[in-house]
Amino acid sequence: MSGNRKIRQFHRVVSMIFMATVVFTAVALTVNSSIVWVSYVPLLPLFVLMGTGIFMWFRPRRRARTA
Known part of the structure; x- marks a missing residue:
């Protein structure tokens, strides 16, 4: 598995964790509104998604040239 495919697979897994x-x-x-800190739980996977997304955005794709 190449590095680009590993990053993309990791990004997909983290996106499922984020959801x-x-x-x-x-x-x-909705069950208990007194626990406010729970609203910060999605931030960690969101920052990881942002990092991998920016990495994939700026990393050039290597396409195979044919003929």
Whole structure:
């Protein structure tokens, strides 16, 4: 597996984790609104997504040239 594919796969996995934390946060805030710190839980995967997304944006794609 090349480095570019590993980064893309890692980005996909972190995006699934991010969605799970967003759903968890929404449910936790509707059940008990006194726990405000729960709203900060999705920030860690969001910053990781931002970092990998910026990395993929600026990394040039290597396309195979044909003929």
